[in-house]
Amino acid sequence: MRYAETGFNLEIDLTRGSIDKVETDPKETASYLGGNGISAKLLFDRVPPGTDPFSPDNLLIFSNGLLNGTPVPGANRVAVNTMAPVNGLMGHSLMGGMFGPELKMAGWDRIVLRGKAPDLVYIAIHNDRVEIRDATHLRGKGMYDTARLIKEELKDNRAWVATIGPAGENRSYLASIDCGNSSAARTVGPVMGDKRVKAIAVRGTRDVYLAHPKELWEMCSRLRKELDANPNIGDWMATDEDDSFHHNNFSWGNARIRRKTFWSATLGERWRNLKYDHMSRQTGCWNCPKACHNVIKWPNRRRFSYKCYGKDTYHMASFQELDFTYEILPIAQDLGLDSYSTPQTIAFALELLEAGILTEKDFPGMPSDVRGRFFYLIDKMAHREGIGDILADGVSMAAERIGKGAEKFDHNTVKKFEQLPIKLGKLNPAYFLMIATGEDMAITQIEGSFPQDPITDPEMKEEFIKKWVAVPDKKFAEWFRQWEKRDQLPADAMVAIVDWNECMHYLDDSLGFCGFVSSFRGQFGGTTGYHVWNMPQLITHATGWEFDKDRLWECFQRNRNLVRALNNRAGLRRSWERPPEDHWAVRDEEYEQELLTQYYDFKGWTFDGIPTRETLERLGLGYVAENLIKGGVLTGNEATALNDARAKKKKQ
Amino acid sequence: MNSDGKKTRIVKDIKVDTKKCAGCRGCEIACSAFHAVPKFSSVNTARSRIMVVMDEVRDIFVPIRAGDHALAECNGRNRYVIDGKEYDECTFCPASCPSRDAFKDPDSGFPLKCDMCESVPPLEKPMCVDACTFGALIYEEREEAVEAEPKKLGEMEVGLKSLIKKYGLKKVMDTIARVSKE
Numbered sequence: 001m002r003y004a005e006t007g008f009n010l011e012i013d014l015t016r017g018s019i020d021k022v023e024t025d026p027k028e029t030a031s032y033l034g035g036n037g038i039s040a041k042l043l044f045d046r047v048p049p050g051t052d053p054f055s056p057d058n059l060l061i062f063s064n065g066l067l068n069g070t071p072v073p074g075a076n077r078v079a080v081n082t083m084a085p086v087n088g089l090m091g092h093s094l095m096g097g098m099f100g101p102e103l104k105m106a107g108w109d110r111i112v113l114r115g116k117a118p119d120l121v122y123i124a125i126h127n128d129r130v131e132i133r134d135a136t137h138l139r140g141k142g143m144y145d146t147a148r149l150i151k152e153e154l155k156d157n158r159a160w161v162a163t164i165g166p167a168g169e170n171r172s173y174l175a176s177i178d179c180g181n182s183s184a185a186r187t188v189g190p191v192m193g194d195k196r197v198k199a200i201a202v203r204g205t206r207d208v209y210l211a212h213p214k215e216l217w218e219m220c221s222r223l224r225k226e227l228d229a230n231p232n233i234g235d236w237m238a239t240d241e242d243d244s245f246h247h248n249n250f251s252w253g254n255a256r257i258r259r260k261t262f263w264s265a266t267l268g269e270r271w272r273n274l275k276y277d278h279m280s281r282q283t284g285c286w287n288c289p290k291a292c293h294n295v296i297k298w299p300n301r302r303r304f305s306y307k308c309y310g311k312d313t314y315h316m317a318s319f320q321e322l323d324f325t326y327e328i329l330p331i332a333q334d335l336g337l338d339s340y341s342t343p344q345t346i347a348f349a350l351e352l353l354e355a356g357i358l359t360e361k362d363f364p365g366m367p368s369d370v371r372g373r374f375f376y377l378i379d380k381m382a383h384r385e386g387i388g389d390i391l392a393d394g395v396s397m398a399a400e401r402i403g404k405g406a407e408k409f410d411h412n413t414v415k416k417f418e419q420l421p422i423k424l425g426k427l428n429p430a431y432f433l434m435i436a437t438g439e440d441m442a443i444t445q446i447e448g449s450f451p452q453d454p455i456t457d458p459e460m461k462e463e464f465i466k467k468w469v470a471v472p473d474k475k476f477a478e479w480f481r482q483w484e485k486r487d488q489l490p491a492d493a494m495v496a497i498v499d500w501n502e503c504m505h506y507l508d509d510s511l512g513f514c515g516f517v518s519s520f521r522g523q524f525g526g527t528t529g530y531h532v533w534n535m536p537q538l539i540t541h542a543t544g545w546e547f548d549k550d551r552l553w554e555c556f557q558r559n560r561n562l563v564r565a566l567n568n569r570a571g572l573r574r575s576w577e578r579p580p581e582d583h584w585a586v587r588d589e590e591y592e593q594e595l596l597t598q599y600y601d602f603k604g605w606t607f608d609g610i611p612t613r614e615t616l617e618r619l620g621l622g623y624v625a626e627n628l629i630k631g632g633v634l635t636g637n638e639a640t641a642l643n644d645a646r647a648k649k650k651k652q
Numbered sequence: 653m654n655s656d657g658k659k660t661r662i663v664k665d666i667k668v669d670t671k672k673c674a675g676c677r678g679c680e681i682a683c684s685a686f687h688a689v690p691k692f693s694s695v696n697t698a699r700s701r702i703m704v705v706m707d708e709v710r711d712i713f714v715p716i717r718a719g720d721h722a723l724a725e726c727n728g729r730n731r732y733v734i735d736g737k738e739y740d741e742c743t744f745c746p747a748s749c750p751s752r753d754a755f756k757d758p759d760s761g762f763p764l765k766c767d768m769c770e771s772v773p774p775l776e777k778p779m780c781v782d783a784c785t786f787g788a789l790i791y792e793e794r795e796e797a798v799e800a801e802p803k804k805l806g807e808m809e810v811g812l813k814s815l816i817k818k819y820g821l822k823k824v825m826d827t828i829a830r831v832s833k834e
Contacts, residue, residue, distance in 0.1 A: 069695055071685055073678075098677070105696055144709065158703075181708060205698035205758035213692035217685060221782070224678065228785040280711040284676040289785040291674040295708060303709045 003211040004070050004542035005029055010108045010130060012123065014195055015056055015115030019130045024109065030545060031620060033510035034066035034109065036092055037559035039081035040566055042112060043090060044624065049569045049631060053085040054171070054194045060113040062103065062162070062200070065512015068286075069104035069208040070542045071220040073227055074517035074529060076101055076286035079509055084187035086173045086394055087416040089567045091191070092440050095162070096285040096514055097182030099202065102160045106204030117196040120169070124154055125202040135198040140166050142334035143178045144302060150201050163199035164192050165336020167382040172392035174345060174381065176338040181283055181293045181305045185338035186417075187441075211544030219541060223529065227289050232525030233517045234290030237308050238282060241272040246309065252316045254347035255412035255421035271322045278326065285514065292516060296326055304330035309420075310339040316421070317343030318370050328374055335382035340442075341394055341418040346377045348395045348409055349387070357404050362387045394418060411580050415572075417441040419580070427584045428487050432592060433498045433599050436577040437609070439563055440505060448520035449504045449528070450476065450497045454483040470522050470531035472500060472549065494595065495602040503556040507535060510559055558619045561604075561611045565624045568610045568633050574600075577609060600641035607644035610634060659798040664768045664791070666717060666781060672788040673713035675706050679780035679789060686769055686779040698758040701766040702780045705743050712737060715780075715789060717766040718755035719746035 011020040032038045039061045051057045060082045067075035078100030084091030103111070106127050122135040133153075138146050147161040160179055168175035168189040175189025210216050227233060237243065244263035251258050278298055282291035283305060293305040306329055314325040314332070332342060350373060352358040360366075364386065366376045380388025390398050396416035399406040412419050414435060420443055430450070431443070438446040449470065455461040465477050479493040489497070504519030508530075515521070517529040536547040564572075577596060581587070597607065604615030613636045616625040628634040641647055680700040687701070688694040697703070701718040726749070732739050742749075746766075755764045769778040776782075777791040805813070815824050 071681055071692075071695060105698070205696065207688070207694035207696040207699075209694050210692065213685075213688070213690060213694075217692040224783065224785060281671065281713070282674060283708065283713070284674040286676060287678050287681050288676055289678070291676075291786070295711065297711070303711060305708060 001209065002026060003209050003544050004066055004539075005034065005064075005109050006104060006107050006206075006208070008108055010111045010125070012111065012113050012130070012132065013115045014113060014117040014121070014132070014197065017132055019132070021128070029066065029543075031555070032559055032562070033507075033539075033555050034068075035063050035077070035079040035510040035512060036081055036506070036563070037510040037555070038110065039063045039079055039092075040090060040559060040562045043081065043083060044562060044566045044569075044627075046114075047083055051083060053083045053088065053091075053191060056114065056116040056195075058083050058114075058191060058194075060188065060191045060195055060197075061110055062099070063110040064100045064104050064108075065508075065510060067538060067542055068512040069101040070210060071217055071287070072512075072538050072542065073220060073224040074285075074288045074290070074514050075512040076288065077509070077512050077514055078103065078184075080177060080184040080188040082188050082191040083570065085171070085190050085194075086187060086397065088570045089415065089439065089572060090563055090570075091187030092445075092509070092563075093177075093184035093186060093188045094509060095177065095179060095182045095184040096288075097180045098160045098286050099162050099179040099182065100512065101208075101286045102204050103202050104204065104208050105206050106202050107206045111200065113192075113195055113197060116194065120196050120198050122150060122163075122199040122201065123197060124150075124159075125200065125204075126154075126156070126159075127204060127206055138198050139169065141198075142166070143336055144334055146199055147179075150199055154201060154203075156201075156203050159201045159203040161199050161201045163336075164189055164197075165334060165382065167336040167392070168193040169198070169336075170382065170384040170392065172337070172381060172384065173394045173397065174338050174341050174392060175336050178333070178336065181295075181307075182285065183333075183338075186341055189336065189338070210542055212541040216538070216541035219534075219537065223534075224287075224289050227517055227529045230527055230529060232527045233521040233529050235292035235308050235516050236524075237311060238290075238292045238294055241275070242268055243271070243312065244268070246312050247316070249422070250312075250316065251421040251423050252319055254317070254344060254351045254409065255419075255423065256347075256351070258423065267321075274322050274326070288514065288517065290516065296330075298326045298330065301327070301330040302334070304333055306333075306339070313339050313343045314374065317347040318374055320371065324371055324374075327371070328378070331375070332378045335378060337378055337382055342378065342381065343374075344412065344418045344421065345381070345391050345395050345398065346374055348398070349377065349391050351409050352402065352406055355405075355409070357402065357406050357409075358387065411582055414438075414579055415441060415576055419443065423582055423585075425585045426487060427587060427592070429491075429494045429595055430489070430497050430501075432579060432584075433494065433595060434501065435579040435583065436592075436596060437498075437599060438502075439567055439572075440509075444515070444520065445505055446498075447501055447523060448515065449501045449522040451480065451526065452523050453486055454480070456484070464526055468526045469533060470526060470528050472503075472532045472553070476500065491595070491598050492602075495599045498599065499602065502560065503532070503553065506556045506559050507532070507552065510555065511535065511539070554619065558621060561616060561619055561621060562624060564605070564609075565611055565616065565621070565628060565633075569628065569631060572609070574607070574609045597641045597644075597647045601643075601647075604640055606634075606638040607641045607646050609641075610638070612638050612640055615640075659800070660795045661798050662793050663796045664778075664793055666766075666768075666778060667790040667792055668715055669788050669790065670712075670714050672786045673704060673715060674786050674788075675704055675708075675713050676786075677704055678783040678785070679715055680704065682779040682783035683769075696758075699764065701755060701764045703754065710737060712739060712743065713788075714739075714743050715784075716744065716754075717746045717780075718764045719766065721747065721749075721763050721765070 009022045063079045077094045120135040124131045146163040162179035171190040171193045176185035280295040283293045284291040295305040297303045381392045396413045399410035434446040522528040539547040613625040629636045680697040683700040705714045781789045781791040
């Protein structure tokens with residue numbers, strides 16, 4: 001009997017059309033938990049280094065978090081993983097909503113797709129009945145129509161359909177996979193399109209079993225009410241109408257211009273009305289007491305929903321106002337374009353036009369107004385027509401393809417991945433490390449547990465520390481107590497803080513928790529819903545395994561190092577780990593490199609940022625070390641970064 | 653008993669405020685867990701006796717409960733427009749209906765029915781209501797007068813009544829009179 005997990009992977013070879021029910025090893029779940037952890041293991045074991053992401057040998061995995069489908073509130077995220085075409089590294093995207101839990105109730109922990117279908121198909125899953133069905137009649141259809149038509153075909157209105165739009169079909173690197181109000185954005189959409197899978201429909205009517213029923217229910221019932229009452233968690237952007245922070249501090253256009261005085265009370269009032277005059281309701285994900293999605297009915301548009309920073313990206317890239325986002329978002333979403341990288345790529349293209357690197361000839365028939373241009377370009381990008389074919393590859397790849405100095409305009413990517421448009425003055429060491437070394441690619445996937453800013457008032461500070469149950473070790477509280485200036489903390493504190501931040505995200509992504517009730521939400525107010533003290537209890541009650549903080553922490557380290565090793569094998573090295581040159585106005589290359597070395601050393605990595613053999617073996621990843629040595633990535637004799645001759649030489 | 657001395661009983665009901673439903677299916681999870689055997693040992697929303705009818709594009713979010721089994725397929729296929737939203741009749745109807753596969757146990761096919769989470773000792777409110785932190789489900793208890801049951805006839809009355817029905821009152825009376833003299 002398996003608890004919390006079903007114990008089965010659904011393996012589909014699209015080339016051969018074979019469908020297999022594969023029992024998994026419970027020891028692997030105990031080691032890697034689920035979600036991105038198990039995905040990383042599957043990718044490491046089965047996708048050889050050097051595999052073209054657009055080759056049939058690449059895998060596309062929909063991997064449930066261990067606690068998805070259990071009564072644990074806010075655990076619903078399914079990790080979608082593959083080797084990503086944009087940079088060749090492990091692609092990692094998370095989808096909340098209903099897809100993951102429904103898949104688990106259908107009896108599957110994850111779906112592993114390999115091969116490539118001869119023509120467009122969709123996959124229909126109803127418990128053990130799994131079919132690969134023709135989808136050629138759905139070619140070119142938007143997200144909404146695809147899901148609707150499939151549900152009609154299957155005569156099942158209760159099925160959940162994860163689908164790609166034209167953008168995904170055309171292998172745009174900006175393509176996302178959507179299911180209901182949730183979306184696995186970027187890196188994974190083009191691979192689904194490449195495998196010619198238009199959609200996956202899932203319906204489950206099986207039990208997800210729980211090891212300690214009464215204890216688990218009691219804890220979850222209490223947690224649900226606690227999460228509901230906790231104002232520090234959930235998505236603030238869903239309800240906080242004062243959005244001066246993003247508009248005054250983030251950069252507009254192609255991450256270019258800060259408008260420090262943009263926000264005003266009258267603007268706030270106008271936007272508030274704009275929203276509430278058109279908002280139908282707010283909706284949530286599976287078993288979560290927070291409702292983070294705003295559902296909007298805009299004139300002449302199909303009703304749609306958005307969450308978080310997706311509210312700002314289009315109008316900030318185009319120097320418009322909120323009404324423009326409401327006008328374009330439903331259409332862009334339906335085309336299957338990610339709302340984070342798409343507007344940045346368009347703003348980049350329009351800058352190139354202004355600079356003369358691209359010319360009017362590259363944009364035949366494009367309207368002259370900026371709104372019209374955005375509509376023109378999302379269409380071209382989703383269908384890869386004309387210049388859209390190049391732009392569909394995202395800023396970094398498009399800059400490479402265009403050349404002629406376009407590379408200079410690619411100034412907001414790390415590892416070829418578009419970042420939040422933040423351009424700041426002085427370097428913040430912890431943020432430097434997170435942006436530089438993160439392999440979930442975006443800062444929001446790394447930051448979140450340690451507060452962003454110190455508290456200066458001593459009483460308030462002590463009050464904060466008193467309530468701060470999430471700290472995994474009292475040393476963090478001590479550092480916080482001594483912390484006065486944002487960028488000034490001892491180096492050992494910096495690396496430990498980044499490590500903790502990262503830990504929470506890796507745990508969330510393998511257990512299924514949404515960052516908004518967990519990893520992302522400790523940074524404001526400190527009272528996050530989940531932390532290393534209550535997660536082990538939940539795992540124990542759900543699975544029946546004895547779990548504690550140390551064991552949980554080790555799972556994080558194992559998964560972190562496995563992802564790192566997988567990416568090292570794909571070419572990731574120290575030289576890749578650079579925030580954009582203009583991310584901070586004042587830079588100190590030597591200091592940054594020193595930080596990087598210290599961080600690598602703390603992690604047990606080499607000077608090049610590769611886990612050492614000892615580090616891997618300590619975590620039960622001996623087979624990974626062996627593989628890296630065999631592949632020439634490691635010799636096996638490396639020391640950790642600070643003990644490397646290069647680090648020592650620099651010190652002298 | 654109420655103040656008039658008439659007999660009453662407690663009727664339990666769950667009212668729905670569709671405006672507040674966020675579509676999280678917490679009610680479905682709580683219901684299926686509570687009715688699992690042993691209690692809380694599994695989650696399977698297909699076994700839930702409440703389900704959220706959801707359609708974001710039409711902004712329809714309606715939790716419906718498994719009510720009494722309908723004896724026959726209904727003719728109601730009307731459409732209603734409320735607050736500019738169009739609903740079909742089935743959206744609201746809680747009946748475990750022969751024309752729709754809602755509320756059937758996925759394994760046995762037997763109809764499922766909401767039992768208001770009856771248990772010993774009784775819960776303060778049904779599990780779905782407790783789980784609904786959005787306040788879309790509202791538990792109500794109300795007293796309802798119980799109609800006095802018609803008096804039960806004794807064995808002899810039943811016998812006599814059927815004789816009267818068969819032979820007519822006069823004949824029965826005559827017979828009783830004659831027999832009593834014998």
